[in-house]
Amino acid sequence: MATADVKRLVVGTAMTAAAALGQLVSGLGTAVLAPFVLLWLVLAPGGVGVLHSLAGVERARLARWGPEVVAPEPPPTRLRAALADPTTRRELRWLVRHLAVGLPLGMLGFLLPLVAVRDTAFPLYWRFAPENATATSIGVGNAHSWPDALAVTLLGVGWIAIILGLAPGMARLQAEPGRRLLSAGPDADLSLRIAELTATRAGALDAHATELRRIERALHDGTQNRIVTVTVLLGAARRMVARDPAGADELLERAQSAAEQALAELRTVSRSILPPVLADRGLAGALTGLAAESAVPCSVDVEMSRRCAASVEATAYFVVAEALTNIVKHSGAEQAGVTVRAAGDRLVLTVSDDGRGGADEHGGSGLTGIRHRVAAHDGTLRLTSPTGGPTVVEVELPCGA
CATH class of the missing domain: 3.30.565.10 (Histidine kinase-like ATPase, C-terminal domain)
Structure with missing residues (x-):
């Protein structure tokens, strides 16, 4: 693999992992609120409305990190009606799973970069640490020499490898309950698909119109002007051929040059419509x-x-x-x-x-x-x-x- 390909692979992996960490930490924000919403549901009135609000925040968060989660019709907020409403039950199931899975994953997304930086940079500050202080972020070992400090750095490299390898999967695992339980269901998905196809068709028509305008400009401003020039030069040469053969020959040479340029521009325009090299x-x-x-x-x-x-x-x-x-x-x-x-x-x-x-x-x-x-x-x-x-x-x- 070429050096440039390796560089692109490394950069792409690092950027994917960084985006996954950002998604995990953003999920931590809603997961931290989950136990308070559960207590509110059990102990105080109005908890159903708070649950709906938190679910809406989660839908917006997921939309920032991937495809939109289409919200269902506004569910009821009165307790009796909410308990019988399938949307509310799905939101409650999401809340429990987000608390059980999303919270620890969000904590990992927050802590892993910190411990990776702490252990990787340990040789920079280990001499200033108190004597017999724990050397590693996992609470074991002491550093009394440079080899000990470098060993801690290897642990930091291990944390980085874990982030690069596992962070994207952790982000998907954290987001999966929300994407599955907070969406509006198949009917809304179909409506969204219809809207997407409508927008796609409009975009395709706009792109087609833009391409036609580009071709028209290329023909009008380039090829057409060249052909007009050829016509004018041929007419002038025809009138001069009897009285000034040398001048007529010069005009014919200019006309031939203009015709060749027009032909080259026509070939360029035709290649921009559908390049024949694709078929060949x-x-x-x-x-x-x-x-x-x-x-x-x-x-x-x-x-x-x-x-x-x-x-x-x-x-x-x-x-x-x-x-x-x-x-x-x-x-x-x-x-x-x-x-x-x-x-x-x-x-x-x-x-x-x-x-x-x-x-x-x-x-x-x-x-x-x-x-x-x-x-x-x-x-x-x-x-x-x-x-x-x-x-x-x-x-x-x-x-x-």
Whole structure:
């Protein structure tokens, strides 16, 4: 594996683990309130309303870290009606499970980074610690020499490995009861799906209209002007051919040059509609050609056992083309990378760079157009671009038939 690929893998794993820790700690906030809500339900009136409010807070929290949890119709708050209401019973089951599972997982998400930093950095301060003080965060051992201090660092590295390996799974385990018990059920899921498809269709139509306008501008401002120039030059040459053959020959040469430029622009426009290289060389060959033309050095790694639908491959091609254009224009990167993997019936496409980061989807960088193209195929787009980089665009598309 190339050094750049290893770097991207390490950075991606670290960012995933950091996001999982943030999700765990945010879940700790609602889990800490769970025992108080249970006591309120048992000992004081109005506890049902508090339960509904906490469930709403949890739905909003889960939506920040993943797909939206669609809320059901407002459940009753009167005790007798609430006890017979299935939504209230599901919220009560979530409350108990969140207290039993979410609270300890949230505590781990809060404590693991602290003990990892404490043990990893132990050699920096062990000489200033009181004599015979416990050296490790788990309360065992003493450090009397540098080898002892370095051994504590190894424990810190172990904590980091645990975070990288287990934090994403812990976050999913903490969120699972809320996503399952607090959602509105199949009917609401169907309504949400209809709304998503409606929005996707609108986005696809907008993207199609934008593409037509781009092609129209390219033909009007480029090719049409070249052809008009050719017509004017040919007319002038025809009038000059008898009285000034040398001047007419010069005009014909200029007309030929303009005609060649118009032909080149027509080929460029036609390739932007559906690149013939996709049919001739497949997605791997087409992306290799894009990378070769990029002003920023770009590596391409494609692993596909079969071809996808032509429209899917065209979308993947244009996503990479737009992403590489953004990298050249905005990132200040020295290296870019494109990876394509077939995962079951999904095509997973990743474009990354080592630039300055801070990419904004709403800042006119073309990412909105990419999202519309992807959404038209019922795909997903994830953008990770912290300030200072790296920027990673990950797209999943159904392979199609």
